[in-house]
Amino acid sequence: MKPSSLFVVSLALAAPALAQSAPPAAGAMTLDRFVARQTERIMAADTDGDGRVSKAEMQSLASRGGRDPARMFDRMDANHDGYLDRDEIRAALTARFHRMDRNGDGVLGADERMAGRGAKAAGNPATPQP
Ligand SMILES: [Ca+2]
Ligand SMILES: [Ca+2]
Numbered sequence: 001m002k003p004s005s006l007f008v009v010s011l012a013l014a015a016p017a018l019a020q021s022a023p024p025a026a027g028a029m030t031l032d033r034f035v036a037r038q039t040e041r042i043m044a045a046d047t048d049g050d051g052r053v054s055k056a057e058m059q060s061l062a063s064r065g066g067r068d069p070a071r072m073f074d075r076m077d078a079n080h081d082g083y084l085d086r087d088e089i090r091a092a093l094t095a096r097f098h099r100m101d102r103n104g105d106g107v108l109g110a111d112e113r114m115a116g117r118g119a120k121a122a123g124n125p126a127t128p129q130p
Helices: 002-019 031-043 055-062 069-076 086-100 110-122
Strands: none
Touching: 031 055, 031 086, 055 069, 069 086, 086 110
């Protein structure tokens, strides 16, 4: 009785640990962290404070990064209402995270982050000058 129930308990405890790999290191770029950080960056462009980012607001934000804000905006504006809300931003960032996470371990390593940046820069030869 006792030994067998102990066995079951230890199995139950072991199962979740086996299901996931080692926990991400402190400071690792997980999906949650990536989405939270990038969402705040994008929402910082919401200068009129209506809780969504218009194309004009996006333009003022993205021109600093040297990306094409109009193209980014059009890709992210899933319902084409001319505004990015938090759901659209989250969906776009989640998709971007999974594109960047090449080895699928749920964490962006330094190399994966670098590669994501490089691909973006290479795809955008025209940088608007102020
Ligand atoms: Ca706004
Ligand atoms: Ca929208």
